[in-house]
Amino acid sequence: MTGSMSGADELSAALLTMENMIVWDAEAGLAAAVELERQAEAIGDEALIVRARLCRICMEMRTGDLAGAQRQLHAIHDWAVAHDDRNMQARTHLNWANIQRLSGDVAKCLEHSVIAVELLDESATPYMQINHRTRLADALGLNGAMDAARTRYRQAEELARELEQGELLTMLLNNWAYTEYSSGEFPRAQEVAARLQEHAAAYGFELDPAALDTIGAIQIENGEYAEAERTMQACLAQYEAGFSDDADDLAEYQLTLARAQRGMGAIEAAQTNLDVSRALCVERELHEVLVRVHQEQAELHALRGEFAEAFAVHKVFFAARERLGSLQREAQAQTRLAMFETAEAREEAERFREQARRDPLTGLRNRRYVDEELPALIADDAELTVAIVDLDFFKRINDELSHDVGDQVLVRAARVLERELAATAPDGFVARLGGEEFLLVLPGTPVTAATAQLDDIRRAVRASDWRDITGDLPVTVSIGVAGAHEASCRSQPGVLSVADRNLYAAKRAGRDRVVAGPGRRRRRRAYRDRDAS
Numbered sequence: 001m002t003g004s005m006s007g008a009d010e011l012s013a014a015l016l017t018m019e020n021m022i023v024w025d026a027e028a029g030l031a032a033a034v035e036l037e038r039q040a041e042a043i044g045d046e047a048l049i050v051r052a053r054l055c056r057i058c059m060e061m062r063t064g065d066l067a068g069a070q071r072q073l074h075a076i077h078d079w080a081v082a083h084d085d086r087n088m089q090a091r092t093h094l095n096w097a098n099i100q101r102l103s104g105d106v107a108k109c110l111e112h113s114v115i116a117v118e119l120l121d122e123s124a125t126p127y128m129q130i131n132h133r134t135r136l137a138d139a140l141g142l143n144g145a146m147d148a149a150r151t152r153y154r155q156a157e158e159l160a161r162e163l164e165q166g167e168l169l170t171m172l173l174n175n176w177a178y179t180e181y182s183s184g185e186f187p188r189a190q191e192v193a194a195r196l197q198e199h200a201a202a203y204g205f206e207l208d209p210a211a212l213d214t215i216g217a218i219q220i221e222n223g224e225y226a227e228a229e230r231t232m233q234a235c236l237a238q239y240e241a242g243f244s245d246d247a248d249d250l251a252e253y254q255l256t257l258a259r260a261q262r263g264m265g266a267i268e269a270a271q272t273n274l275d276v277s278r279a280l281c282v283e284r285e286l287h288e289v290l291v292r293v294h295q296e297q298a299e300l301h302a303l304r305g306e307f308a309e310a311f312a313v314h315k316v317f318f319a320a321r322e323r324l325g326s327l328q329r330e331a332q333a334q335t336r337l338a339m340f341e342t343a344e345a346r347e348e349a350e351r352f353r354e355q356a357r358r359d360p361l362t363g364l365r366n367r368r369y370v371d372e373e374l375p376a377l378i379a380d381d382a383e384l385t386v387a388i389v390d391l392d393f394f395k396r397i398n399d400e401l402s403h404d405v406g407d408q409v410l411v412r413a414a415r416v417l418e419r420e421l422a423a424t425a426p427d428g429f430v431a432r433l434g435g436e437e438f439l440l441v442l443p444g445t446p447v448t449a450a451t452a453q454l455d456d457i458r459r460a461v462r463a464s465d466w467r468d469i470t471g472d473l474p475v476t477v478s479i480g481v482a483g484a485h486e487a488s489c490r491s492q493p494g495v496l497s498v499a500d501r502n503l504y505a506a507k508r509a510g511r512d513r514v515v516a517g518p519g520r521r522r523r524r525r526a527y528r529d530r531d532a533s
Contacts, residue, residue, distance in 0.1 A: 008048060011039050015051045019091070020127035022167055023059070030059035050079050050088065058095055066099050066285065073099075090119035090128065094135055102248055104287035106142040113139035126163040130156050134172045141179035149179060166203045173199060174211040181214065186221050193218055209239045209253060216256050225263030232257040251280035251289045258296055262303060271300055361407060362414035365431035370439060375492050377484075381443050384484035385450035388499040389417065389457075391436035392476045392511040401470060408469050410436065413461060413477070420460045424453040439496075440479075447483035451516040454479050458514055478506035481516035 015036060023029035033056035040048040054076050061069035073092050080088035097112035113136040120132060137152035153176045160169040173196035180189035193215055200207050207215070212235035219228035235253050254277035261270035274296055281290035301309040357369035377384055391397075391413060398406040410432075417430045417438055425442040433439050440457070442450045458477055466475045480503025482495045489495040506515040 008043050008045050011036065011043065011048055015048065015055065018055050020125050022171060026059055026062040030056065030063055033059045050076060054088065054091060061095065061099060066102055069095065070099050086119045086121055087124060087128065090116045090132060093119065094132055097135060097139060101142065102286060110139040110143050126165055127168065130160045130165055130168045130172065134175055138175050138179060141183060146183050166205065170196065170200055170205050170211065174214050178214040181217055186218065189218050209235045209249065213253050213256050216260060220259055220263060225260050228260035229257065229264060232260055248286050248289055251277045251286055255289065255293060255296060262300060267300060267303055274300065359432040362411050362432050364414050365429055367433055370431045374441065377441065377443065378490065378492060378495060382485045383444050383446050385442045385445050385447050385481060386495050386499055387440040387454050387479050387481045388503045389438040389440060389477050389479050390503055392478055394436040397470060397473060401473065405469060409475055412469065413475065416461050416464055417457065420457040424456065447481060447516055451481050451514055454481060455514045462512060476512040478503060478511045479514040480506055481514060
């Protein structure tokens with residue numbers, strides 16, 4: 001057993017390392033994840049199996065199997081929800097966000113990115129805290145919300161510096177620079193890229209292919225085509241050496257290199273690299289990158305003087321862009337509808353939950369609410385006092401005046417009890433237990449003080465003007481009191497039993513009075529007509 005536990009602990013540590021690091025070589029990462037999943041299955045630990053499986057799915061997605069990853073993520077997410085594993089839920093949503101981004105559905109990418117950050121709590125690792133916020137900033141930028149994206153990037157940057165996560169800071173600054181570049185904010189992009197290069201130089205980090213691609217794209221915008229080609233050749237060399245990231249990387253890098261070569265006038269080299277990018281887009285269903293490939297192809301045709309071909313490809317480009325925009329608009333509409341329906345369903349469920357815990361006649365809390373809330377109050381509050389209130393001679397009101405009148409009396413009595421209790425014990429509540437019986441709960445109120453307050457409530461009921469409902473018939477109440485601190489009252493049944501015995505004692509003593517005490521006759525204290533009789 002000790003050996004098994006040791007094996008599980010070692011595997012958990014290995015998984016934690018993979019979950020909280022940038023894996024540059026996706027193929028090697030996939031092989032490692034497959035082995036970790038095999039070990040988890042051999043141990044038979046369900047939580048470790050799920051964690052290893054998610055690592056493997058993430059690596060498969062990065063090597064291009066988006067459809068397979070999408071199918072498998074649902075089972076992982078269902079397990080995480082069933083086991084209330086917020087970190088696992090956050091990771092699945094982040095992977096969903098990445099899949100939607102690669103598929104060109106930026107609205108759903110943002111939706112999942114938001115959820116991934118909302119799920120973070122104090123148990124989330126520094127890597128998750130920074131990475132998830134960075135990905136949310138990326139998604140905001142893709143959706144055109146640049147001010148919000150910059151806010152998230154700054155938050156993530158501050159966190160990365162505070163937690164001394166230098167490698168993550170490199171990734172963050174690269175994403176930020178690329179997002180600024182993609183939104184047409186070239187001076188901002190150049191400023192962030194400069195900070196990226198300064199950070200890498202200061203800490204001895206070698207810029208990864210994604211960062212080099214960003215720098216190359218910015219160089220192209222500045223007309224530095226030869227420099228951009230050199231940057232992209234270095235980028236591809238690193239990629240070939242095993243520095244890879246997501247499924248769209250190579251398609252992006254080849255497209256950027258083609259653009260740099262077009263700027264230099266190296267048309268055939270540009271066409272060769274563009275063809276590689278196009279094939280990858282088709283193979284991996286990279287719709288957003290493919291739209292830009294069509295645009296670049298039209299530029300190459302025009303540079304060669306092939307204006308008919310350029311016009312034809314431009315039509316393909318515009319059609320592809322329109323399809324992508326249509327997909328995005330449809331996804332945004334579906335997302336808004338889903339979010340509305342989710343919020344509406346949540347509100348509806350909450351409304352039904354509230355209704356199920358309310359008495360339909362009086363609107364007070366009901367016995368179900370009492371059963372859910374009172375045990376915890378008794379356990380946590382030694383000075384809690386509860387009281388059972390019963391309308392005196394209520395059967396006579398029903399028999400002589402009608403049940404409709406009886407209902408009116410119950411409704412008005414509920415209002416009086418609620419109003420008076422709120423004035424003396426604002427943190428308390430009134431519930432209808434059934435029939436003409438009510439429960440008053442007074443938190444933080446010792447029995448002696450509570451009994452005096454309850455006697456004021458009793459007198460307020462009697463003093464109310466009932467003539468418009470009952471005519472000459474008076475309406476009074478009897479009240480039995482119990483304190484949670486008493487030895488026999490440290491559970492809900494115990495408290496209610498003592499309060500009920502004291503209520504019965506109040507009835508036997510003549511009604512219209514308050515009786516408190518542990519329930520034995522010789523120790524009861526009764527209040528009646530302190531001011532009138």
